[in-house]
Amino acid sequence: xxxxxxxxxxxxxxxxxxxxxxxxxxxxxxxxxxxxxxxxxxxxxxxxxxxxxxxxxxxxxxxxxxxxxxxxxxxxxxxxxxxxxxxxxxxxxxxxxxxxxxxxxxxxxxxxxxxxxxxxxxxxxxxxxxxxxxxxxxxxxxxxxxxxxxxxxxxxxxxxxxxxxxxxxxxxxxxxxxxxxxxxxxxxxxxxxxxxxxxxxxxxxxxxxxxxxxxxxxxxxxxxxxxxxxxxxxxxxxxxxxxxxxxxxxxxxxxxxxxxxxxxxxxxxxxxxxxxxxxxxxxxxxxxxxxxxxxxxxxxxxxxxxxxxxxxxxxxxxxxxxxxxxxxxxxxxxxxxxxxxxxxxxxxxxxxxxxxxx
Amino acid sequence: xxxxxxxxxxxxxxxxxxxxxxxxxxxxxxxxxxxxxxxxxxxxxxxxxxxxxxxxxxxxxxxxxxxxxxxxxxxxxxxxxxxxxxxxxxxxxxxxxxxxxxxxxxxxxxxxxxxxxxxxxxxxxxxxxxxxxxxxxxxxxxxxxxxxxxxxxxxxxxxxxxxxxxxxxxxxxxxxxxxxxxxxxxxxxxxxxxxxxxxxxxxxxxxxxxxxxxxxxxxxxxxxxxxxxxxxxxxxxxxxxxxxxxxxxxxxxxxxxxxxxxxxxxxxxxxxxxxxxxxxxxxxxxxxxxxxxxxxxxxxxxxxxxxxxxxxxxxxxxxxxxxxxxxxxxxxxxxxxxxxxxxxxxxxxxxxxxxxxx
Numbered sequence: 001x002x003x004x005x006x007x008x009x010x011x012x013x014x015x016x017x018x019x020x021x022x023x024x025x026x027x028x029x030x031x032x033x034x035x036x037x038x039x040x041x042x043x044x045x046x047x048x049x050x051x052x053x054x055x056x057x058x059x060x061x062x063x064x065x066x067x068x069x070x071x072x073x074x075x076x077x078x079x080x081x082x083x084x085x086x087x088x089x090x091x092x093x094x095x096x097x098x099x100x101x102x103x104x105x106x107x108x109x110x111x112x113x114x115x116x117x118x119x120x121x122x123x124x125x126x127x128x129x130x131x132x133x134x135x136x137x138x139x140x141x142x143x144x145x146x147x148x149x150x151x152x153x154x155x156x157x158x159x160x161x162x163x164x165x166x167x168x169x170x171x172x173x174x175x176x177x178x179x180x181x182x183x184x185x186x187x188x189x190x191x192x193x194x195x196x197x198x199x200x201x202x203x204x205x206x207x208x209x210x211x212x213x214x215x216x217x218x219x220x221x222x223x224x225x226x227x228x229x230x231x232x233x234x235x236x237x238x239x240x241x242x243x244x245x246x247x248x249x250x251x252x253x254x255x256x257x258x259x260x261x262x263x264x265x266x267x268x269x270x271x272x273x274x275x276x277x278x279x280x281x282x283x284x285x286x287x288x289x290x291x292x293x294x295x296x297x298x299x300x301x302x303x304x305x306x307x308x309x310x311x312x313x314x315x316x317x318x319x320x321x322x323x324x325x326x327x328x329x330x331x332x333x334x335x336x337x338x339x340x341x342x343x344x345x346x347x348x349x350x351x352x353x354x355x356x357x358x
Numbered sequence: 359x360x361x362x363x364x365x366x367x368x369x370x371x372x373x374x375x376x377x378x379x380x381x382x383x384x385x386x387x388x389x390x391x392x393x394x395x396x397x398x399x400x401x402x403x404x405x406x407x408x409x410x411x412x413x414x415x416x417x418x419x420x421x422x423x424x425x426x427x428x429x430x431x432x433x434x435x436x437x438x439x440x441x442x443x444x445x446x447x448x449x450x451x452x453x454x455x456x457x458x459x460x461x462x463x464x465x466x467x468x469x470x471x472x473x474x475x476x477x478x479x480x481x482x483x484x485x486x487x488x489x490x491x492x493x494x495x496x497x498x499x500x501x502x503x504x505x506x507x508x509x510x511x512x513x514x515x516x517x518x519x520x521x522x523x524x525x526x527x528x529x530x531x532x533x534x535x536x537x538x539x540x541x542x543x544x545x546x547x548x549x550x551x552x553x554x555x556x557x558x559x560x561x562x563x564x565x566x567x568x569x570x571x572x573x574x575x576x577x578x579x580x581x582x583x584x585x586x587x588x589x590x591x592x593x594x595x596x597x598x599x600x601x602x603x604x605x606x607x608x609x610x611x612x613x614x615x616x617x618x619x620x621x622x623x624x625x626x627x628x629x630x631x632x633x634x635x636x637x638x639x640x641x642x643x644x645x646x647x648x649x650x651x652x653x654x655x656x657x658x659x660x661x662x663x664x665x666x667x668x669x670x671x672x673x674x675x676x677x678x679x680x681x682x683x684x685x686x687x688x689x690x691x692x693x694x695x696x697x698x699x700x701x702x703x704x705x706x707x708x709x710x711x712x713x714x715x716x
Contacts (some may be wrong), residue, residue, distance in 0.1 A: 044600040045563075045571055046556050051600050052688075052696040055703075099688070099696040110578035110599050167687035175684025186688055193693035198404050205403075213403055220468035241468050242402040242409050295691030315690065326533025327685060329525035330410075330457070330544055332673065333653030335551035338410040338457040345413075 001146045004088075012094035014083070017147045019139055023087045029080035037098045039116030040106035041189075049193045052116060054099040071124050071180035083124055089140060090147045091124040092185075100186065117160035117189035121151060125181040132181050132289060133168060134279025137358055142272040148185070148296060149260035155187040156301035163191045163300050166260075171291025173317045173324055183294070191300045198297060199308060206307035212256045214309035217241075227347035229281060230274040234267045237274035239347035244337040246319040246346050247290070249278045252311035258299035259310060275312065280355040282316055291317040359504045362446075370452035372441070375505045377497055381445045387438035395456045397474030398464035399547075407551045410474060412457040429482050429538035441482055447498060448505045449482040450543075458544065475518035475547035479509060483539040490539050490647060491526060492637025495716055500630040506543070506654060507618035513545040514659035521549045521658050524618075529649025531675045531682055541652070549658045556655060557666060564665035570614045572667035575599075585705035587639060588632040592625040595632035597705035602695040604677040604704050605648070607636045610669035616657035617668060633670065638713040640674055649675040 004022040006014045009030040016022045039054035073085040083091045094101075098120045106113035125133050125144055133141070148166040155164045168183035169176050191199070205213035221228060221238050229249065230237035237251045251274045253267050263271060282290035293315045299308035319325040319340060330336050362380040364372045367388040374380045397412035431443040441449045452459075456478045464471035483491050483502055491499070506524040513522045526541035527534050549557070563571035579585060579596050587607065588595035595609045609632045611625050621629060640648035651673045657666035677683040677698060688694050 042600045044602070045575060046559060046600075047552075048555060048559050050694060051602055052694060053700055054696055054698060055700055110575070110582055163692075165687075165692050167691050169686040174686050175682065176686075184687060186692065188692070188694065192688075194405075194691065195693075197406060197693075201404060201406050217403060217468070224468055242400045242404075244402070244409055293687055293690050295687065313691070324533065327690075328527040328532050328534075329523075329542060329651055329653065330550075332651050332685075333525050333552065333671070334523050334544065334546070335553075335555075336408060336410060336546065338412055340412060342411055342413055 001143060001150070003150065008093065012096075014091065014093040016084075016088035017090040017092070017143060017150070018088045019143050020087065026084045026086040026088070029074040029077075029082070029084050037100065037102040037116065038104055039099055039102045040104070041114040041116055042106075042109060043112035045111055047193075050114070050190055052099050054097075054102075054116065069129055069178070069180050071122070071178055071182055072129050073127050082122070083127075089126065089143055092121050092147060092151055093124075095120040095122050095184070100188065114189070118187045119155070119158075119161070120187065121155075121185040123147065123151070123166070123183045123185060125183065129180045132170075132279070132283070133183070133294075134276060134283055136276075138269070138272055138276060141276050142269050145260060145263070145268050145272055145275075149263070151185050152259060152298060153261050155185065158187065160189050161187040161301055163188045163195055164298065165192070165195070165295060167293065167295040169293055171289060171317065173291040174293060176291075195297055195300070199300070199305065202307040202309065203305075212307060212309050214252060214311060215256050218252060218254065226344050229347070229350055230277045232270040232274060234270035235274045237278045239343045239350065241343055243343040243346065244339060245315045245317070245325055246339065246341050247282060247285070247316040247350060248343075248346075249282070249314040249316075249350075250311055251275055251278060251314075252309060256309045258305050258308040260296065260298060262310075271312075276357075277355065278314055281350045281353045282314070284353045284355050285350065286318075286321045288321075293317075359501060359508070361508070366451065370454075372449065372451040374442075374446040375448040375450070375501060375508070376446045377501050378445065384442045384444040384446070387432040387435075387440070387442050395458065395460040395474065396462055397457055397460045398462070399472040399474055400464075400467060401470035403469055405551075408472070408548055410457050412455075412460075412474065427487055427536070427538050429480070429536055429540055430487050431485050440480070441485075447484065447501055450479050450505060450509055451482075453478040453480050453542070458546065472547070476545045477513070477516075477519070478545065479513075479543040481505065481509070481524070481541045481543060483541065487538045490528075490637070490641070491541070491652075492634060492641055494634075496627070496630055496634060499634050500627050503618060503621070503626050503630055503633075507621070509543050510617060510656060511619050513543070516545065518547050519545040519659055521546045521553055522656065523550070523553070523653060525651065525653040527651055529647060529675065531649040532651060534649075553655055553658070557658070557663065560665040560667065561663075570665060570667050572610060572669060573614050576610060576612065584702050587705070587708055588635045590628040590632055592628035593632045595636045597701045597708065599701055601701040601704065602697060603673045603675070603683055604697065604699050605640060605643070605674040605708060606701075606704075607640070607672040607674075607708075608669055609633055609636060609672075610667060614667045616663050616666040618654065618656060620668075629670075634715075635713065636672060639708045639711045640672070642711045642713050643708065644676075644679045646679075651675075 002018045006028040008028040014028045041050040100118035102116040152164045227239040299305040360376045364386040366386040372386045399408040458476035460474040510522045585597040657663040
């Protein structure tokens, strides 16, 4: 992995990554005016969680005309984008409209409040606006995994960051406003509820049985061999037995590692292979890009977590061609998912999808 | 409240409620063929919650032609709907495509499984397909609250029901397929995660301070008087200080009662008034019906819960006219809401909306 760190004229960070050395002469283009983050947190006493308020984001970029793509390499100095031209594969920069990153004192309120510390980054997966994460070559996907690991390492070193979550929102159904292939990284000043719950359950499983919760689940899924999509030597992709979304897919290294940074090169390559297979199957299933949320769960930045097992979840938004899985009464109000299909049946469909490898 | 219990020709229950006595001669119409529920539960070990699998629901009714409304009173014996004609105000019947209500033994799996016990009901709010919950007269809304209470009482008496959640999904943005004004009731065989978490936080607050968490919050919101929408003698409607959705509204009786059934007539009437005001303000805000999920949180059916405080939450789906609040990476993958607006600003907008009372 090659990297080159730059600073944008507006002060934001821009880091370029490449499989080959990144061009030396590249300079960071000057994109739009920065909106200073003025976010703060409020404690939700009936849910026991923080809510982030970022009032400056209401008027953020929304479906700009197709000809202007702020994530494509800059070609016209009069209309700079967020990333430069030149030789690079992946670019990471501070989000222009960040939900986090404010040190402004929070307002006094009738519940606990806190400053909106932490930060958010944008990860441009490729220079090609027509590509997608799954369509990329294997070594390009492996580089993105290295980039996620590098960002996690950098962000975890900050005093105000407790948890680093790389994710991708994809498709208009998920509310995506920019269609250039990209993901985001949220570096939270607290461990968010879903991650905290996973850790708590992994800890109690480890305490009572001495084994890893996810490692045990992986072993059981491999033995059942009903829902697996890629059984690699070092990584597994499968539809979990408890899938909430119809075509939900999880990917994990077989070896229990807590963060992306701990993956050995061969493990990273197999993880990339599993991810490529999963995403290509989803996009080939109905011959259209599947809208999804993809997220990577790692250990928190602080403390020791010998039970934490890195994994990636892909949550596809469609349950049938053209039909969204709406999150409504049961899912949102009760927190209980109702699924219309069995994971085994969906796994069978995905297993039957033939894809190209490269 | 007047009620008349009937049984549909297919065996499902139909209960008619009225402010006036329900017509004696009414018979239950025979609607479509029942799809036997074959649901089961699987334990999600990384979230510590049940997932409901109801495979028979995939092909349920989806946006039928406007002329056929299965929730409108039957007029043509050749094309019966779910509810009869005649004098009644509110109808409740067993859901034709129920996500719960199966006693079939669950499959053996690599995680814990359980039969999909419990049941689900449909609550038709009115005979008028053009009305909405908020547009109804005050005594009609008060009747609906009595109906929710009656159903809670009936369902809570079942051995297989641990929690009763009345809710309404409203609007195509929430995935609603039938536009006749109606809600649903899910009677779960377990206490669902959101309710469980609320109870746990109310219990620990009560243990450490000897007061009610929601009662304290209500007192603080009344004192701040910045976000209140209806300050009644017995009920409050307000935008909570920790609102996750832009126009989120909570309604609660001032007196700490655990279930709808414990409301005194005057409390119920003030609760109905608060609900009417909240819904009318949402619909007048942009002169269009606001899509939302509305849910009522009560104590579980079993055990003693001296700290539980009944309340209703309205979660509106739009953050600006025509712009949905998408639940994506941070909300779905991390469980952390990012809000673009402050509750105070949204409350101010709602406070300024003038509505009619009746």
